[in-house]
Amino acid sequence: MDQKRELTSVDLAALVEELGAYEGAKVDKAYLYGDDLVRLKMRDFDRGRTELIFEVGEVKRAHTVAPERVPDAPGRPPQFAMMLRNRLSGADFAGVEQYEFDRILEFTFERDDGTTRIIVELFGQGNVAVTDGEYEVIDCLETVRLKSRTVVPGSRYEFPDTRTNPLTVSRDAFYREMDDSDTDVVRTLATQLNFGGLYAEELCTRAGVEKAMDIAEADEDVYDRIYEAIERLALDIRNGNFDPRLYLEREDDDDGNGDDEDDVQERVIDVTPFPLEEHEAEGLVGEAYDSFLTALDDYFFRLELEDEEEPDPTEQRPDFEEEIAKHERIIEQQQGAIEGFEQEAEQLREKAELLYARYGLVDDILSTIRNAREQDRPWDEIEERFEEGKERGIEAAEAVVGIDGSEGIVTVDIDGERIDLEARQGVEQNADRLYTEAKRVEEKKEGALAAIEDTREDLEEAKRRREQWEAEDAGEDDADDEDEGEDKDWLSMPSVPIRENEPWYDRFRWFHTSDDYLVIGGRNADQNEEIVKKYLEPGDKVLHTQAHGGPVTVLKATDPSEASSSDIELPDSSIEEAAQFAVSYSSVWKDGRYAGDVYAVDSDQVTKTPESGEYLEKGGFAIRGDRTYYDDTPVGVAVGIQCEPYTRVIGGPPSAIEGQAETTIELEPGRYAQADAAKRMYRRFRERFEDESFVRKIASPDRIQHFMPPGGSRIAEE
Template structure:
């Protein structure tokens, strides 16, 4: 039996009640892994930390998980995760509902500034849409443009057309659906009554009705027994009468090891909210669980382990040095965090003491604001009043450095320290708030101290395993040299991650096939910065004739090296830089396939206009002759590099294909940048055996970082 990879409509109906026990939990943070796995970290008053996972890819699920089972946080949160953090941080979990009997869950969160709905589609390609309280889409993982419905940012979220709900269908409607069928009983239940294959079979088994019976042969008594079985199932769901089960394939007994084998050792195939006669008849081994959420957590955790191919330790030596270096980096960061916590806590305590030391001044400020607000005076007027007070030399007014009416905060400067005061509170309350914050930070320090001890243990364990490996490694060095082959990164079960964020990473960039760095601005500010700060003698500057392109600099040297005007840049690098310049300009955005580019030496570029000229931000003037590259074709490839660093790279195909393990070439097309990035991400995941590696280093947001502005499509798609 194939393991379940998607939750059924019955599963979701059962989950709604169990999710209700977490109502009131507060959201701490949101994480997005790749383009299909969402994690919400919450805090519940009774249970403490709560982790919610929502996955809408090949696996489609939504359930809580044990904190120790959550994946490590991605290194760089994508825009979708940052949007969720901005909307949900500190929000209360209000509840969750299932739309009709569809595989759609709607999670609702409330905060003082509004309501946020996360609508999870666990059918088809899967999707997560984030809307406001009025169902206007803020953002979504997948844009949907169908005749029947649209899901795009800025539009109102549209649910799919309603279908028959078998758990609430009347007897008359049930009879009509059955009578209108031209197939057998089980297929009618599965499709026309939307029960799905498993529960359609379960209902037939519970009703004692032959599954393959043709509808025309079914009697009134057959209809009655099937309907009553559906009613009993619906009653169990409505009353949360659950007895969850985790089902496994039975392990075939081996005569030589019969005593040590147990049916509970088999691979998982399903988790259900109550026992199923279908599974019992199939001989599956069943395990009880305290809750359906717990059963799903165990099920998908084991399913993921079973899906992962265990790497063969004989294939390659584990990268102990990278693991040790990672733990050492973490310890260094933890030590820095502990020191930071100490400083922050001390700063909060000192600020609280300052409020008492300057009690009279602070009280005057807060009383002034509170009296003005009691008279409904606007915040702008209050701020003007403080400014007037400063001119008259009033001590309390001179201490005020900022007024934020949207948050009700007044910022004061006391003894050189800026302190935010909640205007609605008094001096004592503000001081108590600072003392409480200092205490909270001190508690974080205690947690960090415990964490650093764990990391030190991990470090010692990695060193011990390295020493054991080297002590037992009897392979002759000469034999190793002969056996060494080029690593096939695509087929590695686990690709070691070697991160590197160079100084130019925030710009557009690539290395030419000759090894020279090319950088380009993403906006007018970066164009300005490149010309003023990074342009050096010997560099070549390229720009398109078309308006709206990046300043492109082909570097002759690295900023850390001495500049040189003697270096002769290869023609191949100049041609690739020209293609880069035209590709990331308005030429691509307009859907054209070629454009003109000119190149000049660095000393021909100036930010000083001639008399009567005006240079807008990001613009520059050229003095002297230009070298033109006519009809330069656009072209870009995005790839994943595995050595010396693991990262996404992008640029002209002739340069990128030699530096990346796998590449995808793009051309101007109809897909929005975000949609094309998601398609590329899925293709990269299919190419690597280690899908988690792609998820960690090549998220759609990171891929988008190297794509031209405007519509794209995968070449030869």
């Protein structure tokens, strides 16, 4: 049976009810993973740290996640994440609504400087659009330009055309929808009433109606039974009467012996806000949960684990460093928790001792309240009497800082320490309660100490396995040396090891020619200025387009760390690739042209000193002497993913990049905005690699965009 990877409209209706409990939570930070997963880190008054995620890729979901399950923050936040942080940091979560009965959620956040709405589309290609209070789009993960609707930055967000909402439809309107159908009952509920296949079948089962019954054979009694089943479902959703289930498919191993629990294989299949008779009839096993949000978190966590293939230990070295770092992080967190428990227990004991130290004062306060309550005086009047006592300078009254009559709690300030007292109890009972609470916290500390010992054992075990692996690996060095020249199939590897490197030229435009010479180019006038002043050396070639508006392009004869030399003869192939680089990242591409003229000069022909009476703009330079022209140089850019010696995105002329990357995508001038084209390329790369998480880590759309020409582009083979 297929596993659920997208939430249904019924799921979202239930989700909205439960998420309402988080209203008032404050947003701390926003993150974007790849091009389809948004995470909002929030603080809820009752629940503490709260993580909210939206995913709109192959998996489409929105729910809270246990903090220990959130992925590590990406190293470099893309522009979309930075925009979210600027708009949402410190904002209050004001609520969430489902648009009609569609798979669209609208999250509203309030801050003193305005309203931000995040609209999450969990249908079709999926999208996340960020708008202001008037629905003007600030930014979106995907731009939408259709005849029926448009979603682009700067425009007003347009919802899809409304459809029938079966949870609010009147009986007469329901009858009309059914009468207008020309198919069977279940298909009518699934399509015209928008329930989808699963819930259409479930409603038929609950109503006792044959699913395949032709609509022409359905009479008023059939309509009534189905409508009443819909009403009961709608009432349960509105009242929050959920009984969530996570459904599993269980199978025995091939040996046919199901007696051993270890022989039973489980697959998560579905997660629903209610038990479904359809799933039970199919033999699925349902696990009950206290909340739908918790069930969703568990379901998608387990689905992700099942999707991950276990790497073959004979093919790949386990990531011991990550495992060790994880255990060390856990130990650090556990130590922090232990310190917190110690401080909390100490504070509770100090409060109890303060009650005894100021016994007379505390007893006076509690006795006054008990006497007043015995005389049936209301709490408001008791609070007023204490306020009057403060004005007269009565010490006991001045110590009272708050009274909560609904809970029978009085808050006092004793020597700068605030303590909540139960008014029905005396001094001794309140002190004993604080001592008991301190003891309970101490027990939590003991549990944390036991847990930290277990984690330390896991840490030592990981280190031991690493040493064992390295010892075995050392014995195979000779065999490895023989195999070193063999090609690796990086695309098929279940887990590609990441080897990062940030060279000095990474902030410029750059590539290595097919002859392994470095080419750098400026991204703006400041970088053009810097390249000429700081990195131009004897022996280098300088290239520039004849058209205005292009990068200063330098073909380096040597690395800055090496001794420069004017005796090096640069290959023609490298100069031609540098020329193509110069024209591709210039206004030629931006104007939609496919070729342009480029000239090349030696480094000693370039000067920042203008002729008498002339002026050089920032980033400009003057040329002395003859130029070598490369007329009608064709534009051409390929972006690829390199797997060795480093794992990174690279880009530049196709003839150079295709020999250095494991896989490439060639671009040409086109109609797609830079950000949109980058997202299309990112999805292509994810499809090519078995290890999709590798692509997400090193080749985000933001990083791909770093190597793309300015202006519109399209993938060449499209």
